Amino acid sequence: MRSGAYSSSATTVGYQLSGMDLTGLPSELVATAQAAETAGVDYLVLPDRTAARPDGASPPTALIAAAFLAARTDEIGIVVTAATAYHEPYSLARQVASLDHIGAGRVGWFADSTTDAASDANHRREGHDPARNAAARAQEFVPLVRDLWDSWEDGAFVHEKDTGRFVDPARIHAVDHVGAVLAVRGPLNVIRPPQGQPVVFARAADTPVADHADVLVSGVPQADHAFAVVPFVARDEAVARELHAAAGSPAGDADNAVIVGTPEQVAAQLRHPHVLVRFTTRGQLAAFTELVLPLLDRSAPSGPTLRARFGLPAAPNRFAPTQDKELTGNAR
Amino acid sequence: MPADRELHLGLMFWATGTHQAGWRHPDACADAAYDIELILEVSRTAERAKLDFVFLGDRLACDPSLQHSNPAQISRLEPFAAAAAIAAATTHIGVVVTANPTYSDPYGVARNLASLDHISSGRAAWNLVTGADAAAALNYSRDQHWDTQKRYDWAEETLLIARALWDAGDEPINHRSEYFSIDGPLDLPRPPQGHIVLLNAGTSDQARELGARYADMVFAGPQPTLAKRKEYYADIKSRAAKYGREHHVTVVPGLTPIVAPTTEEAVALHDQLNSLILLDPEVEVSELVRAGGIGEGFKRNLTSASAAFGVELRGNDLDAVVPAETLARVSDDGRRRLAEITRLTRRTADGPDRITYADLVHATPQQLSHVVVGNPEEIADEIQLWFEDGMADGFNIYPAYVPGSVTAFTELVVPELQRRGLFRKDYRGRMLRDHLGLEVPGMR
Numbered sequence: 001m002r003s004g005a006y007s008s009s010a011t012t013v014g015y016q017l018s019g020m021d022l023t024g025l026p027s028e029l030v031a032t033a034q035a036a037e038t039a040g041v042d043y044l045v046l047p048d049r050t051a052a053r054p055d056g057a058s059p060p061t062a063l064i065a066a067a068f069l070a071a072r073t074d075e076i077g078i079v080v081t082a083a084t085a086y087h088e089p090y091s092l093a094r095q096v097a098s099l100d101h102i103g104a105g106r107v108g109w110f111a112d113s114t115t116d117a118a119s120d121a122n123h124r125r126e127g128h129d130p131a132r133n134a135a136a137r138a139q140e141f142v143p144l145v146r147d148l149w150d151s152w153e154d155g156a157f158v159h160e161k162d163t164g165r166f167v168d169p170a171r172i173h174a175v176d177h178v179g180a181v182l183a184v185r186g187p188l189n190v191i192r193p194p195q196g197q198p199v200v201f202a203r204a205a206d207t208p209v210a211d212h213a214d215v216l217v218s219g220v221p222q223a224d225h226a227f228a229v230v231p232f233v234a235r236d237e238a239v240a241r242e243l244h245a246a247a248g249s250p251a252g253d254a255d256n257a258v259i260v261g262t263p264e265q266v267a268a269q270l271r272h273p274h275v276l277v278r279f280t281t282r283g284q285l286a287a288f289t290e291l292v293l294p295l296l297d298r299s300a301p302s303g304p305t306l307r308a309r310f311g312l313p314a315a316p317n318r319f320a321p322t323q324d325k326e327l328t329g330n331a332r
Numbered sequence: 333m334p335a336d337r338e339l340h341l342g343l344m345f346w347a348t349g350t351h352q353a354g355w356r357h358p359d360a361c362a363d364a365a366y367d368i369e370l371i372l373e374v375s376r377t378a379e380r381a382k383l384d385f386v387f388l389g390d391r392l393a394c395d396p397s398l399q400h401s402n403p404a405q406i407s408r409l410e411p412f413a414a415a416a417a418i419a420a421a422t423t424h425i426g427v428v429v430t431a432n433p434t435y436s437d438p439y440g441v442a443r444n445l446a447s448l449d450h451i452s453s454g455r456a457a458w459n460l461v462t463g464a465d466a467a468a469a470l471n472y473s474r475d476q477h478w479d480t481q482k483r484y485d486w487a488e489e490t491l492l493i494a495r496a497l498w499d500a501g502d503e504p505i506n507h508r509s510e511y512f513s514i515d516g517p518l519d520l521p522r523p524p525q526g527h528i529v530l531l532n533a534g535t536s537d538q539a540r541e542l543g544a545r546y547a548d549m550v551f552a553g554p555q556p557t558l559a560k561r562k563e564y565y566a567d568i569k570s571r572a573a574k575y576g577r578e579h580h581v582t583v584v585p586g587l588t589p590i591v592a593p594t595t596e597e598a599v600a601l602h603d604q605l606n607s608l609i610l611l612d613p614e615v616e617v618s619e620l621v622r623a624g625g626i627g628e629g630f631k632r633n634l635t636s637a638s639a640a641f642g643v644e645l646r647g648n649d650l651d652a653v654v655p656a657e658t659l660a661r662v663s664d665d666g667r668r669r670l671a672e673i674t675r676l677t678r679r680t681a682d683g684p685d686r687i688t689y690a691d692l693v694h695a696t697p698q699q700l701s702h703v704v705v706g707n708p709e710e711i712a713d714e715i716q717l718w719f720e721d722g723m724a725d726g727f728n729i730y731p732a733y734v735p736g737s738v739t740a741f742t743e744l745v746v747p748e749l750q751r752r753g754l755f756r757k758d759y760r761g762r763m764l765r766d767h768l769g770l771e772v773p774g775m776r
Contacts, residue, residue: 026451050439052502052519060447060520067416068451071372090392090471091410091436098410102368102417122439124513127474151394157407159355159362164610166348166355166403169396185470189394189407191366 011298012274012309014079014226016045019280023047023059026068032285033069036076039289042301042309043077044069045110045201045276050086051118063095070103077306079108079201084141084209085115085130086123090184092141093148100193105305108199108215109145113138113208133181138208140179142200146212147175149197150317151187173319196315199306201226205254214312217276219256226274232260233287243284267295274310339719339754340549340582340726340768341746342385342428343378343738345371348404350588350700353608354733355403364734365408372421374735381742382756384767385426385457387531387728388414392435393467400610412444419452426764428457428531433490434483435463435472439514442494445528446520454524454763457549459531460542462487484538486511491546495527499775526772529764535564544571548770549582551728554702556668561585561723582768585718586701587727589711590676591740599677602705605732606694611650637692641666650690656681669695676705701730708744715745716754 015036017023022032023046033044046069048062059065062080069078080099082092092109100107113135120131156171175186202213204225210216217226230252232244244250244260252258256278259269270292279285301309347365348355355362364370375386388411389404398405408414415427429448431441441458449456462483469477478486489511496505497518505516532543533551543550550568555561565583572581590605592598611633638645642663645654659670659681670687673695679685704714718724731737749755760766 026453049519052517058520060451061444063412064416064444064447064451067413068420071368071417071420086437086440088435088472094410095413098413101366101409102413104368118515121513121515123437125437126511128437152407157363157366161356161358161360161362164353164356164400164608166399167396167406169399172394172396181473183470183473183475185467187394187396189391190410191407 011296012042012226013040013293013296013298014043014045014077014274014276015041015285016047016228016276016278017285018047018059018278019055019057019282021282022279022285023065024057026060028282029060029065029069030072032282033073033076033078035289036285037073039293040298041076041289041293043079043106043108043306045079046081048081048083050083051116051122063099066099066107067102070099070106075106075304077106077108077199077309078103079110079199079306081110081112083112083114083119084138085113085134086119089141089144089182090148090186090188093145093188094190096145096198097149097188097190097193100195100198101190105194105307107193107195108201108306110201111138111142111206111209111213112203113141113206135208137181140177140182142202142209142212144175144177144179144182144184146197146200147177147318148184148186148188149193150319151175152190152192153317153320154192154196157191192317195305195307196317197307199310199312203255214307215274215310217255219252219254221257221272223273226276227257227270227272228255228276228278229257229259229270230278231266231284231288231292232258233263233266233284233292235262235291237262237265263291263295266292270296337725338756338769339715339749340384340584341381341749341755342387342426342584342726342728343374343383344387344389344586344728344730345374345734346389346404346730347371347408347734349733349737350404350730351605351732352401352403353605353610354731354737356608357605357733357736359736360733361735368409368417370735371409371414372418374738375418375422375425375427377735377738377742379422379425381746382759383425383729383742383746384726385428385764386418387428387459388430389459390430390432390461391465391468392432392463393465393471395467412448415448415456416451419448419455422455424455424759424762424767426455426457426529426767427452428459428529430459430461432461432463432468433487434478435468436490438490438493438512439497439516439518441490442497443518443520445494446498446518446523449523449525449528450520454765456523456525457529457531457764459533460487460491460547461533480536480538484542488542488546491530498523498527522775524772525763525765526774529768529770540568540571544568544577544581545575547581548768549584551584551586554586554699558723561718562721565723580770582725584726584728585724586730587715588699588701588703588730588732589737589741589745590703590705590732591708591711591737591744593707593744595678595705595707595710598705598707598710602676602703606690609694611693632693632697634689634693637689637696640669640696641692645689645692648689650693651688653686653688654681654692659687676703701728708748711741711745712748712752712754715749716752719754 046062153171177184200213201215202209204216204218234240411429466477500517507514531549532547572578590602
């Protein structure tokens with residue numbers, strides 16, 4: 001998290017989804033999301049896979065899944081994963097902005113600067129080799145997307161029937177980005193999102209994008225990070241250990257902690273303001289939702305937007321003529 | 333033609349309405365572009381009327397200076413996001429997404445389309461465009477817009493890569509060419525429709541050929557004469573015949589119906605909409621973003637009208653009747669325009685209802701699609717004529733304003749078409765291919 005970005009009262013629990021029976025079919029996806037919403041989960045992180053993997057999970061793209069879920073849910077936050085190497089900034093900015101409109105301010109973007117050989121091999125075309133300049137591209141990418149989100153000032157979409165003024169061109173701005181890797185003139189062809197700036201997530205270890213994120217995620221509990229965990233939980237501790245062993249006894253790392261135990265044992269390790277729980281099976285998700293979630297000490301969100309759930313203040317617009325300087329030190 | 337030939341109808345969703353002042357109509361939703369509930373409700377209205385599809389257009393640039401001439405093209409929801417939301421709110425109607433290969437990568441387009449087809453249970457369609465906006469290049473880290481041939485070569489190859497990826501299952505495709513190096517496979521099963529339904533528009537030679545060879549539906553801008561409409565239809569069918577596809581390609585021209593229970597009410601609505609257009613001697617035509625199919629010569633004022641009709645019109649009151657002797661002196665092209673005014677407004681040079689200067693102004697720019705003004709029977713007559721006389725297999729319906737023009741069409745015209753046995757009373761299947769009478773193609 002950016003220093004000082006959160007209000008102290010904010011507490012959040014997010015679910016990061018992957019795996020066949022959570023995301024593979026539209027009906028499973030909707031059931032997962034609606035159950036999480038009912039249980040009071042703050043947001044979902046949806047996978048976006050740029051190459052085939054052997055697990056057979058086959059999720060729809062994060063964009064398609066997110067818009068579908070936004071129309072089928074009312075409150076839960078929806079965060080799309082998107083890798084900077086395999087997307088164009090103008091397209092990604094308008095997709096996330098559009099999702100934020102469809103979801104009425106519930107949307108975020110989990111930025112990822114990493115590349116892998118299989119994904120690179122699916123995305124080579126004239127003028128773009130994702131294996132080249134990946135870090136430099138990622139460094140430019142997130143601030144550029146943020147600029148594009150601000151390219152329309154609030155209220156620039158006038159649509160005033162009496163006068164026939166549809167937009168106010170003086171409040172719509174080109175971004176004129178010319179960097180080492182990317183060049184984007186703008187303005188965006190979507191009006192400013194309801195949140196102004198949708199919430200940007202990144203792994204704390206993902207250096208090229210972490211500097212520009214609102215929410216940093218790591219497997220080591222830190223006061224101003226979202227704590228990412230993979231839980232193996234059962235009422236009986238021995239059963240929890242069996243679940244962990246059956247999954248190949250995964251160990252924690254910088255990105256994820258692995259927590260094994262009874263609901264009380266797991267909850268005790270999640271006394272942290274912001275928790276992102278990663279699931280690959282319906283069983284894990286159902287067990288956590290039923291057994292652990294009620295044990296966590298959580299406060300009601302301070303508003304309907306994803307920013308509000310994180311206690312992030314309203315985002316000022318960098319192109320607006322007058323800005324409240326008190327706000328600009330906080331989240332972008 | 334097959335004996336069981338059936339009319340096809342789609343809804344072209346322009347949030348502003350396709351009339352350039354449609355958003356100013358008192359009943360219009362002026363901010364429909366971002367009113368997701370309205371977008372979903374309009375889609376459900378189209379579905380209740382058993383329409384084949386909802387169509388979402390796109391542009392990859394933003395030019396605020398188009399706000400009077402072409403407000404719909406300034407901004408909108410990204411089409412894949414809007415389409416997935418529409419799919420979530422509907423069960424049968426097809427959803428057409430415009431995607432431009434020039435500024436996207438084949439793998440990304442293929443998986444978004446496949447994802448949409450999966451999540452909608454087989455209702456996705458792809459309107460393949462190559463982009464008319466030079467400004468888009470500047471938003472995609474390029475310094476120039478490619479020429480037409482390169483755009484079409486790139487687009488055709490993108491299409492073939494996407495189809496190969498949809499067909500590939502777990503196997504890599506290892507596509508290598510001058511433009512692309514793409515291994516695959518997709519991280520998705522084959523889409524329910526096998527190949528996503530393909531639409532293509534345009535009148536250029538490249539567009540016609542691509543449409544005839546690959547597309548399931550084609551459409552084009554308005555053709556000024558009956559003969560040109562028939563030529564376009566016959567040309568598409570004969571080009572398609574080269575590939576054994578003449579019964580496979582559905583020709584769906586754009587049609588703007590201005591409909592009301594009576595002819596008089598429809599003419600009044602047409603007049604009301606035109607009266608809301610701001611006449612500006614400096615009406616902007618952007619240099620960067622083409623005026624969205626409307627083309628050049630877009631000015632609406634008496635100066636432009638004088639040039640279009642070949643007579644001096646400047647200095648007159650717009651609401652005043654034009655003297656018959658002035659109308660008698662117009663150019664040949666002007667006479668064609670006068671006939672068009674009479675067709676739309678029922679006003680003539682010397683009848684009880686007389687042509688006004690405003691009529692001449694509004695007849696000057698080229699229209700976005702063929703406009704027909706009348707009661708439900710008159711609209712249905714026009715549709716039936718085109719359908720039965722070798723000009724169309726169906727129509728992409730352009731609502732002048734939303735939501736009113738959508739409900740007017742579905743409530744007044746669709747029942748009349750159904751009564752005549754021209755249009756379905758219910759869907760036969762759940763996939764867009766079922767609506768179009770197309771089989772799921774086999775694996776290659």
